[in-house]
Amino acid sequence: MTPRCTAAVEEALRRLEKTEPDIRAWVRVDADGARAAAERAPDGPLRGVPFGVKDIIDVAGLPTECGSPLRRGRVADADAWLVDRLRSAGAVPLGKTVTTEFAYFQPGPTRNPHGPSHTPGGSSSGSAAAVAAGVVPLALGSQTAGSLTRPSSFCGVAGYVAPVGAWPTTGITGLSPTLDAPGLLATHVAELAAAVEAVDGTRVEVPESIRVSVWPGTELADIDPAMREALDRTAVALADAGAEVDELGSQIRTPELAETHVTVMAYEAARSLQAEAQHPESLSKHLNELLERGRDTPTGEYETALDARRTARTRILELLDRVDVILAPAAPGPAPHGLDATGTPILSRPWQLLGLPVVTVPGHRDPYGMPLGLQFIGHPERAGRLLGSAGHTEALVREISGGAR
Numbered sequence: 335m336t337p338r339c340t341a342a343v344e345e346a347l348r349r350l351e352k353t354e355p356d357i358r359a360w361v362r363v364d365a366d367g368a369r370a371a372a373e374r375a376p377d378g379p380l381r382g383v384p385f386g387v388k389d390i391i392d393v394a395g396l397p398t399e400c401g402s403p404l405r406r407g408r409v410a411d412a413d414a415w416l417v418d419r420l421r422s423a424g425a426v427p428l429g430k431t432v433t434t435e436f437a438y439f440q441p442g443p444t445r446n447p448h449g450p451s452h453t454p455g456g457s458s459s460g461s462a463a464a465v466a467a468g469v470v471p472l473a474l475g476s477q478t479a480g481s482l483t484r485p486s487s488f489c490g491v492a493g494y495v496a497p498v499g500a501w502p503t504t505g506i507t508g509l510s511p512t513l514d515a516p517g518l519l520a521t522h523v524a525e526l527a528a529a530v531e532a533v534d535g536t537r538v539e540v541p542e543s544i545r546v547s548v549w550p551g552t553e554l555a556d557i558d559p560a561m562r563e564a565l566d567r568t569a570v571a572l573a574d575a576g577a578e579v580d581e582l583g584s585q586i587r588t589p590e591l592a593e594t595h596v597t598v599m600a601y602e603a604a605r606s607l608q609a610e611a612q613h614p615e616s617l618s619k620h621l622n623e624l625l626e627r628g629r630d631t632p633t634g635e636y637e638t639a640l641d642a643r644r645t646a647r648t649r650i651l652e653l654l655d656r657v658d659v660i661l662a663p664a665a666p667g668p669a670p671h672g673l674d675a676t677g678t679p680i681l682s683r684p685w686q687l688l689g690l691p692v693v694t695v696p697g698h699r700d701p702y703g704m705p706l707g708l709q710f711i712g713h714p715e716r717a718g719r720l721l722g723s724a725g726h727t728e729a730l731v732r733e734i735s736g737g738a739r
Contacts, residue, residue, distance in 0.1 A: 339372035339382035339426065346384040346428055349469045356450055358443040359463040361389045363429040364396060371426045379532045381424030386431040386464045386473035388457070391516075392505035393417055393427050400507050401435040401442055401457075404616050414505025416474060416516050416533065423532035428470055432460030434676060436607060437481055437509060440618035441676055446489060448704055452669040455485030456676045458519065462489040465519050472529055473519045478509045478599060479686055480665075480679025482517045486694035487707025488669035488677065492526045492728070494518045494721070497714035498689030501534065510602035512640070513595070513686055523695060523725040530721060540722035541658055546572055549582040549662040551681045553589055558667025564698035564706045565663055571730040572661075582660060585653060591646055591684035594639045598687065601636040604628025647688045654690075654713040659723045661710060664694050668704035685711045693724040697731035 347365055354360060368384060375381050387393050390400050392410035399405045417427060432442040437457035444459045446452040447466040454463045458475030462485035465473050475482040477495045486493030495517040508514035518533075520526040527538045548569050551557055557565075573579045604625045610617065611625045654660075663681055670677055685692055690711050698706040710727070712720030 339375055342382045343368050343372045343384050343426060343428070346470055349467070350428070353447070353467040353469060357445055357447055357463050357467050359431055359460040359467065359469070360386070361399065361430040361432055361460070362396060364427070367395065368426050368428045371421070375424045375426055376422065378422060378424035380420060380529065383425045383472055384428040384470050385420060385425050386429065386461050386470050387417060387427050388461050388473070388475050389430040389433045390437050390476060390507040391417060391474055393430065396430060398430075398507065400437070401433045401440070402610070402616070404610050404613060410505070412505065415502040417505070419533045420529070425472065431464050431473060433457045434459065435618050435621055436507065436610070437476060437478060438624060439620040439676060441673060445673065446669050448490060449669065451673070452671055452704065453488065453673055453676050455488040455669065456679060457481035458517075459485045459676065461519050462486055462491055462493070465489070465491045465521055471521050471525055475517050475519050476506060477515050477517055477682070477686060478513045479595065480682030482519065483664050483682045483692055483694050483707075483709055484677055484679055486519055486696070487664035488705060490696045490705030490707070491694075492520050492523045492696055493694035494526050494530055495686070495692040497691045497717065500691075500714065509606055510599045511606070512598050512602060512643075515686070515689070523693065523721065523728045526693070527721045527725060530717065536718045536721070538722045538725065539718040540726050541719060544572065544577040544659065544723050544726065545657040546577050546579045547582045547653070547657045547660050548579060549660050551663050551666070554592060554680045555666040555678065557663055558700070560700035561663045561665070561667045561706050565661070565708060567734055568708060568727060568731060569661065571734050572727060575730060586646070586650060586684065588684040590642070591687050592680060594642050595683040595687040597631060597635060597639040598643065600624050600628035601631045602628070643687055650688050650690070651713065658719055659710045659712050661708060664707035664709040668700045668702070668706055682709070690714060691717050691720055693720055695724050695728050695731060697728055697735050699735065
Protein backbone atom coordinates (compact mmCIF):
# COMPACT_ATOMS: atom_id res chain seq x y z
CA MET A 335 0.00 0.00 0.00
CA THR A 336 1.46 3.36 -0.98
CA PRO A 337 1.84 6.00 1.74
CA ARG A 338 -0.57 8.31 -0.09
CA CYS A 339 -3.30 5.71 -0.29
CA THR A 340 -2.70 4.70 3.31
CA ALA A 341 -2.97 8.28 4.51
CA ALA A 342 -6.17 9.02 2.58
CA VAL A 343 -8.02 5.91 3.76
CA GLU A 344 -6.87 6.18 7.36
CA GLU A 345 -7.76 9.88 7.51
CA ALA A 346 -11.23 9.12 6.16
CA LEU A 347 -11.71 6.43 8.81
CA ARG A 348 -10.59 8.81 11.55
CA ARG A 349 -13.00 11.51 10.39
CA LEU A 350 -15.79 8.98 10.10
CA GLU A 351 -15.24 7.77 13.67
CA LYS A 352 -15.39 11.37 14.88
CA THR A 353 -18.47 12.52 12.93
CA GLU A 354 -20.62 9.41 12.57
CA PRO A 355 -22.22 9.44 16.04
CA ASP A 356 -23.85 12.78 15.17
CA ILE A 357 -24.28 12.57 11.37
CA ARG A 358 -25.21 8.87 10.85
CA ALA A 359 -24.35 8.92 7.15
CA TRP A 360 -23.08 5.35 6.82
CA VAL A 361 -24.91 2.04 6.66
CA ARG A 362 -21.75 -0.04 6.55
CA VAL A 363 -18.06 0.84 6.73
CA ASP A 364 -15.69 -1.64 5.09
CA ALA A 365 -12.43 -0.56 6.71
CA ASP A 366 -10.54 -3.76 5.95
CA GLY A 367 -11.83 -3.86 2.39
CA ALA A 368 -10.84 -0.22 1.85
CA ARG A 369 -7.33 -0.85 3.13
CA ALA A 370 -6.98 -3.88 0.86
CA ALA A 371 -8.38 -1.95 -2.13
CA ALA A 372 -5.93 0.90 -1.48
CA GLU A 373 -3.06 -1.58 -1.52
CA ARG A 374 -3.92 -2.75 -5.03
CA ALA A 375 -5.30 0.53 -6.41
CA PRO A 376 -4.11 1.19 -9.98
CA ASP A 377 -2.15 4.33 -10.73
CA GLY A 378 -5.09 6.27 -12.13
CA PRO A 379 -6.21 9.90 -11.82
CA LEU A 380 -8.13 9.18 -8.58
CA ARG A 381 -5.57 6.87 -6.98
CA GLY A 382 -6.24 6.47 -3.28
CA VAL A 383 -9.32 8.73 -3.18
CA PRO A 384 -11.83 7.18 -0.76
CA PHE A 385 -15.48 7.37 -1.76
CA GLY A 386 -18.89 6.51 -0.33
CA VAL A 387 -21.48 4.45 -2.20
CA LYS A 388 -25.21 5.05 -1.89
CA ASP A 389 -26.81 1.85 -0.67
CA ILE A 390 -28.79 1.16 -3.83
CA ILE A 391 -25.49 0.76 -5.73
CA ASP A 392 -23.65 -2.56 -5.69
CA VAL A 393 -20.17 -3.06 -4.29
CA ALA A 394 -18.92 -6.62 -4.68
CA GLY A 395 -19.03 -8.50 -1.40
CA LEU A 396 -21.16 -5.93 0.44
CA PRO A 397 -24.92 -5.95 1.01
CA THR A 398 -27.13 -3.63 -1.04
CA GLU A 399 -30.10 -3.13 1.25
CA CYS A 400 -31.82 -0.09 -0.30
CA GLY A 401 -32.97 1.24 3.06
CA SER A 402 -35.54 -1.57 3.32
CA PRO A 403 -35.90 -4.71 5.45
CA LEU A 404 -36.97 -6.50 2.27
CA ARG A 405 -33.38 -6.36 0.97
CA ARG A 406 -31.59 -6.99 4.27
CA GLY A 407 -28.49 -9.14 3.86
CA ARG A 408 -28.53 -9.30 0.04
CA VAL A 409 -24.85 -9.33 -0.90
CA ALA A 410 -23.74 -8.06 -4.32
CA ASP A 411 -21.79 -10.46 -6.53
CA ALA A 412 -20.15 -7.71 -8.59
CA ASP A 413 -19.50 -3.98 -8.62
CA ALA A 414 -21.95 -1.65 -10.29
CA TRP A 415 -20.64 -0.13 -13.52
CA LEU A 416 -19.98 3.21 -11.85
CA VAL A 417 -18.09 1.64 -8.93
CA ASP A 418 -15.98 -0.36 -11.39
CA ARG A 419 -15.13 2.80 -13.34
CA LEU A 420 -13.97 4.59 -10.20
CA ARG A 421 -11.94 1.60 -9.05
CA SER A 422 -10.26 1.55 -12.46
CA ALA A 423 -9.28 5.18 -11.89
CA GLY A 424 -7.69 4.25 -8.55
CA ALA A 425 -10.48 5.33 -6.18
CA VAL A 426 -11.27 3.25 -3.09
CA PRO A 427 -14.81 2.46 -1.83
CA LEU A 428 -14.97 3.08 1.92
CA GLY A 429 -18.45 1.65 2.45
CA LYS A 430 -22.17 2.15 1.90
CA THR A 431 -24.01 5.38 2.68
CA VAL A 432 -27.59 5.80 3.87
CA THR A 433 -30.39 6.00 1.34
CA THR A 434 -34.08 6.58 1.82
CA GLU A 435 -36.24 3.49 1.31
CA PHE A 436 -35.75 2.35 -2.30
CA ALA A 437 -34.49 5.88 -3.05
CA TYR A 438 -37.92 7.40 -2.46
CA PHE A 439 -39.20 9.61 0.40
CA GLN A 440 -39.01 7.66 3.68
CA PRO A 441 -36.07 9.24 5.58
CA GLY A 442 -33.12 7.34 6.97
CA PRO A 443 -31.26 8.29 10.16
CA THR A 444 -28.86 10.77 8.54
CA ARG A 445 -28.59 14.33 9.85
CA ASN A 446 -27.41 17.48 8.13
CA PRO A 447 -23.79 18.30 9.09
CA HIS A 448 -24.61 22.04 9.01
CA GLY A 449 -27.52 21.65 11.44
CA PRO A 450 -28.23 18.20 12.92
CA SER A 451 -31.89 19.07 13.51
CA HIS A 452 -32.34 19.74 9.78
CA THR A 453 -32.93 17.18 7.03
CA PRO A 454 -29.97 16.33 4.78
CA GLY A 455 -32.41 15.93 1.88
CA GLY A 456 -33.55 13.08 -0.31
CA SER A 457 -32.32 9.62 -1.11
CA SER A 458 -28.62 10.47 -1.66
CA SER A 459 -28.65 11.97 1.84
CA GLY A 460 -25.94 9.75 3.29
CA SER A 461 -23.55 10.49 0.44
CA ALA A 462 -24.15 14.24 0.66
CA ALA A 463 -23.68 14.25 4.44
CA ALA A 464 -20.53 12.12 4.25
CA VAL A 465 -18.94 14.62 1.85
CA ALA A 466 -20.19 17.66 3.78
CA ALA A 467 -18.81 16.23 7.04
CA GLY A 468 -15.37 15.92 5.43
CA VAL A 469 -15.21 12.14 5.71
CA VAL A 470 -14.77 11.51 1.98
CA PRO A 471 -14.15 13.96 -0.87
CA LEU A 472 -16.35 11.96 -3.25
CA ALA A 473 -19.51 9.87 -3.05
CA LEU A 474 -21.95 8.16 -5.39
CA GLY A 475 -25.63 9.00 -5.63
CA SER A 476 -28.52 8.76 -8.03
CA GLN A 477 -31.54 10.80 -9.06
CA THR A 478 -35.04 9.90 -10.19
CA ALA A 479 -36.72 13.14 -9.05
CA GLY A 480 -34.48 15.38 -6.93
CA SER A 481 -32.57 12.77 -4.95
CA LEU A 482 -29.08 14.13 -5.62
CA THR A 483 -29.61 17.81 -6.40
CA ARG A 484 -31.62 18.49 -3.25
CA PRO A 485 -29.24 16.88 -0.71
CA SER A 486 -26.31 18.56 -2.46
CA SER A 487 -28.02 21.90 -1.94
CA PHE A 488 -29.06 21.21 1.65
CA CYS A 489 -25.62 19.92 2.67
CA GLY A 490 -23.57 22.50 0.77
CA VAL A 491 -21.69 20.22 -1.63
CA ALA A 492 -21.31 19.97 -5.39
CA GLY A 493 -23.42 17.41 -7.23
CA TYR A 494 -23.52 15.98 -10.75
CA VAL A 495 -26.49 14.13 -12.25
CA ALA A 496 -25.49 12.39 -15.47
CA PRO A 497 -27.78 12.64 -18.51
CA VAL A 498 -30.32 9.83 -18.39
CA GLY A 499 -28.86 6.92 -20.36
CA ALA A 500 -25.33 8.31 -20.53
CA TRP A 501 -24.00 6.11 -17.72
CA PRO A 502 -25.16 2.49 -17.43
CA THR A 503 -27.30 1.73 -14.39
CA THR A 504 -25.98 -1.83 -14.18
CA GLY A 505 -25.80 -2.77 -10.51
CA ILE A 506 -28.11 0.02 -9.36
CA THR A 507 -31.57 -0.66 -7.91
CA GLY A 508 -33.82 1.79 -9.70
CA LEU A 509 -37.37 3.08 -9.56
CA SER A 510 -38.03 4.32 -13.08
CA PRO A 511 -35.93 3.37 -16.12
CA THR A 512 -37.04 6.49 -18.01
CA LEU A 513 -35.91 8.77 -15.18
CA ASP A 514 -33.14 7.03 -13.19
CA ALA A 515 -29.66 8.52 -13.50
CA PRO A 516 -26.44 7.87 -11.55
CA GLY A 517 -24.39 10.76 -10.25
CA LEU A 518 -21.57 12.01 -8.06
CA LEU A 519 -21.17 14.33 -5.08
CA ALA A 520 -17.95 16.12 -4.15
CA THR A 521 -16.72 18.98 -2.03
CA HIS A 522 -16.32 21.41 -4.94
CA VAL A 523 -17.10 21.46 -8.65
CA ALA A 524 -13.42 20.99 -9.61
CA GLU A 525 -13.28 17.68 -7.71
CA LEU A 526 -16.60 16.71 -9.25
CA ALA A 527 -15.29 17.45 -12.74
CA ALA A 528 -12.15 15.38 -12.12
CA ALA A 529 -14.30 12.41 -11.11
CA VAL A 530 -16.60 12.78 -14.13
CA GLU A 531 -13.57 12.83 -16.43
CA ALA A 532 -12.24 9.69 -14.76
CA VAL A 533 -15.59 7.96 -15.29
CA ASP A 534 -16.32 8.80 -18.93
CA GLY A 535 -13.54 11.04 -20.29
CA THR A 536 -15.56 14.28 -20.26
CA ARG A 537 -13.23 17.28 -20.14
CA VAL A 538 -14.15 20.63 -18.67
CA GLU A 539 -14.83 23.39 -21.19
CA VAL A 540 -15.37 26.99 -20.12
CA PRO A 541 -16.98 29.04 -22.90
CA GLU A 542 -15.42 32.44 -23.57
CA SER A 543 -18.82 34.02 -22.97
CA ILE A 544 -21.26 31.87 -21.05
CA ARG A 545 -24.86 32.16 -22.21
CA VAL A 546 -27.15 31.78 -19.21
CA SER A 547 -30.93 31.61 -19.01
CA VAL A 548 -32.27 32.18 -15.48
CA TRP A 549 -35.24 30.22 -14.17
CA PRO A 550 -36.46 31.35 -10.72
CA GLY A 551 -38.82 28.40 -10.23
CA THR A 552 -41.57 30.56 -8.77
CA GLU A 553 -44.36 28.90 -10.77
CA LEU A 554 -43.60 25.61 -8.99
CA ALA A 555 -42.74 26.63 -5.44
CA ASP A 556 -42.54 29.44 -2.93
CA ILE A 557 -38.89 30.40 -3.12
CA ASP A 558 -37.26 31.43 0.14
CA PRO A 559 -36.09 35.09 0.03
CA ALA A 560 -32.52 34.03 0.78
CA MET A 561 -32.55 31.60 -2.14
CA ARG A 562 -33.99 34.21 -4.48
CA GLU A 563 -31.30 36.65 -3.37
CA ALA A 564 -28.61 34.02 -3.99
CA LEU A 565 -29.97 33.43 -7.49
CA ASP A 566 -30.16 37.15 -8.29
CA ARG A 567 -26.67 37.90 -6.93
CA THR A 568 -25.20 35.03 -8.93
CA ALA A 569 -26.89 36.18 -12.15
CA VAL A 570 -25.53 39.71 -11.63
CA ALA A 571 -22.04 38.36 -10.90
CA LEU A 572 -22.13 36.29 -14.08
CA ALA A 573 -23.23 39.28 -16.14
CA ASP A 574 -20.51 41.45 -14.58
CA ALA A 575 -17.97 38.76 -15.51
CA GLY A 576 -19.06 38.90 -19.17
CA ALA A 577 -21.80 36.29 -19.39
CA GLU A 578 -24.89 36.80 -21.52
CA VAL A 579 -27.76 36.53 -19.04
CA ASP A 580 -31.49 36.52 -19.76
CA GLU A 581 -34.70 35.09 -18.28
CA LEU A 582 -36.09 31.70 -19.26
CA GLY A 583 -39.62 33.07 -18.96
CA SER A 584 -42.46 30.82 -20.09
CA GLN A 585 -40.56 29.04 -22.88
CA ILE A 586 -40.82 25.77 -20.94
CA ARG A 587 -44.09 24.79 -19.22
CA THR A 588 -42.57 23.47 -16.03
CA PRO A 589 -45.82 22.79 -14.07
CA GLU A 590 -46.98 20.42 -16.81
CA LEU A 591 -43.58 18.76 -16.91
CA ALA A 592 -43.54 18.28 -13.14
CA GLU A 593 -46.90 16.52 -13.24
CA THR A 594 -45.82 14.41 -16.21
CA HIS A 595 -42.74 13.39 -14.24
CA VAL A 596 -44.91 12.08 -11.39
CA THR A 597 -47.05 10.06 -13.80
CA VAL A 598 -44.03 8.38 -15.42
CA MET A 599 -42.30 7.71 -12.10
CA ALA A 600 -45.35 6.19 -10.43
CA TYR A 601 -46.25 3.95 -13.39
CA GLU A 602 -42.71 2.61 -13.77
CA ALA A 603 -42.04 2.28 -10.02
CA ALA A 604 -45.14 0.09 -9.66
CA ARG A 605 -43.59 -2.30 -12.17
CA SER A 606 -39.97 -2.05 -10.99
CA LEU A 607 -41.00 -2.87 -7.40
CA GLN A 608 -43.80 -5.29 -8.24
CA ALA A 609 -42.31 -8.04 -6.05
CA GLU A 610 -41.79 -5.69 -3.11
CA ALA A 611 -45.36 -4.42 -3.43
CA GLN A 612 -46.55 -7.89 -2.38
CA HIS A 613 -45.35 -6.98 1.13
CA PRO A 614 -47.06 -3.62 1.84
CA GLU A 615 -46.64 -4.09 5.58
CA SER A 616 -42.86 -3.83 5.06
CA LEU A 617 -43.08 -0.64 3.00
CA SER A 618 -43.59 2.94 4.14
CA LYS A 619 -46.82 4.84 3.64
CA HIS A 620 -45.02 7.09 1.11
CA LEU A 621 -43.89 4.19 -1.05
CA ASN A 622 -47.18 2.30 -0.82
CA GLU A 623 -49.00 5.43 -2.02
CA LEU A 624 -46.62 5.82 -4.99
CA LEU A 625 -47.02 2.20 -6.01
CA GLU A 626 -50.79 2.39 -5.68
CA ARG A 627 -50.88 5.46 -7.90
CA GLY A 628 -48.72 3.66 -10.44
CA ARG A 629 -50.97 0.61 -10.48
CA ASP A 630 -54.00 2.84 -10.96
CA THR A 631 -52.46 4.79 -13.85
CA PRO A 632 -53.86 3.58 -17.20
CA THR A 633 -51.25 2.55 -19.75
CA GLY A 634 -52.72 5.08 -22.18
CA GLU A 635 -52.11 7.90 -19.70
CA TYR A 636 -48.52 6.73 -19.24
CA GLU A 637 -47.94 6.61 -23.01
CA THR A 638 -49.40 10.11 -23.34
CA ALA A 639 -46.94 11.25 -20.67
CA LEU A 640 -44.04 9.74 -22.63
CA ASP A 641 -45.22 11.53 -25.79
CA ALA A 642 -45.32 14.81 -23.87
CA ARG A 643 -41.81 14.12 -22.62
CA ARG A 644 -40.50 13.58 -26.14
CA THR A 645 -42.08 16.80 -27.41
CA ALA A 646 -40.78 18.85 -24.49
CA ARG A 647 -37.30 17.33 -24.80
CA THR A 648 -37.09 18.41 -28.43
CA ARG A 649 -38.06 21.94 -27.39
CA ILE A 650 -35.55 22.14 -24.52
CA LEU A 651 -32.70 20.84 -26.69
CA GLU A 652 -33.46 23.58 -29.22
CA LEU A 653 -33.25 26.11 -26.37
CA LEU A 654 -29.97 24.61 -25.15
CA ASP A 655 -28.53 25.09 -28.63
CA ARG A 656 -28.96 28.84 -28.02
CA VAL A 657 -27.79 29.01 -24.41
CA ASP A 658 -25.12 27.11 -22.52
CA VAL A 659 -26.93 26.58 -19.23
CA ILE A 660 -30.13 27.24 -17.32
CA LEU A 661 -29.45 28.66 -13.86
CA ALA A 662 -32.03 27.91 -11.17
CA PRO A 663 -32.51 27.29 -7.45
CA ALA A 664 -31.59 23.72 -6.55
CA ALA A 665 -34.32 23.70 -3.88
CA PRO A 666 -36.94 26.19 -2.72
CA GLY A 667 -34.75 27.18 0.23
CA PRO A 668 -32.40 25.83 2.90
CA ALA A 669 -32.88 22.42 4.47
CA PRO A 670 -36.15 22.40 6.42
CA HIS A 671 -36.05 21.86 10.16
CA GLY A 672 -36.97 18.35 11.24
CA LEU A 673 -35.95 14.82 10.29
CA ASP A 674 -39.31 13.25 9.43
CA ALA A 675 -39.34 14.52 5.83
CA THR A 676 -36.70 15.19 3.17
CA GLY A 677 -38.01 18.35 1.48
CA THR A 678 -39.61 18.71 -1.92
CA PRO A 679 -37.98 17.68 -5.23
CA ILE A 680 -40.34 19.90 -7.23
CA LEU A 681 -37.61 22.11 -8.75
CA SER A 682 -35.83 19.07 -10.17
CA ARG A 683 -38.81 17.20 -11.61
CA PRO A 684 -39.03 19.02 -14.99
CA TRP A 685 -35.32 18.60 -15.78
CA GLN A 686 -35.15 14.99 -14.66
CA LEU A 687 -38.14 14.17 -16.84
CA LEU A 688 -36.22 15.57 -19.80
CA GLY A 689 -33.11 13.53 -18.97
CA LEU A 690 -30.77 16.52 -18.71
CA PRO A 691 -27.44 16.71 -16.85
CA VAL A 692 -27.45 18.89 -13.76
CA VAL A 693 -24.66 20.35 -11.62
CA THR A 694 -25.35 21.71 -8.14
CA VAL A 695 -23.13 24.67 -7.30
CA PRO A 696 -22.50 25.22 -3.57
CA GLY A 697 -21.34 28.35 -1.78
CA HIS A 698 -24.30 30.48 -0.72
CA ARG A 699 -25.72 30.49 2.83
CA ASP A 700 -28.90 31.82 4.36
CA PRO A 701 -28.78 34.30 7.31
CA TYR A 702 -28.60 31.35 9.74
CA GLY A 703 -25.62 29.74 8.02
CA MET A 704 -27.49 26.95 6.25
CA PRO A 705 -26.32 26.11 2.72
CA LEU A 706 -28.14 27.21 -0.41
CA GLY A 707 -27.30 25.46 -3.67
CA LEU A 708 -27.97 26.58 -7.23
CA GLN A 709 -28.47 24.17 -10.09
CA PHE A 710 -27.11 24.44 -13.60
CA ILE A 711 -29.02 22.47 -16.24
CA GLY A 712 -27.26 21.75 -19.52
CA HIS A 713 -27.35 19.95 -22.84
CA PRO A 714 -26.87 16.16 -22.55
CA GLU A 715 -24.14 16.23 -25.20
CA ARG A 716 -22.22 19.12 -23.62
CA ALA A 717 -21.55 18.00 -20.06
CA GLY A 718 -18.02 19.44 -20.23
CA ARG A 719 -19.39 22.90 -20.95
CA LEU A 720 -21.92 22.48 -18.14
CA LEU A 721 -19.18 21.56 -15.66
CA GLY A 722 -16.97 24.40 -16.87
CA SER A 723 -19.75 26.94 -16.48
CA ALA A 724 -20.54 25.60 -13.01
CA GLY A 725 -16.91 25.74 -11.91
CA HIS A 726 -16.57 29.31 -13.16
CA THR A 727 -19.73 30.24 -11.27
CA GLU A 728 -18.60 28.56 -8.05
CA ALA A 729 -15.55 30.80 -8.05
CA LEU A 730 -17.78 33.86 -8.47
CA VAL A 731 -20.04 32.65 -5.65
CA ARG A 732 -17.04 32.37 -3.34
CA GLU A 733 -16.15 35.98 -4.12
CA ILE A 734 -19.61 37.40 -3.53
CA SER A 735 -20.17 35.22 -0.45
CA GLY A 736 -16.94 36.21 1.26
CA GLY A 737 -15.17 32.92 0.63
CA ALA A 738 -17.68 30.70 2.44
CA ARG A 739 -18.12 27.24 1.02
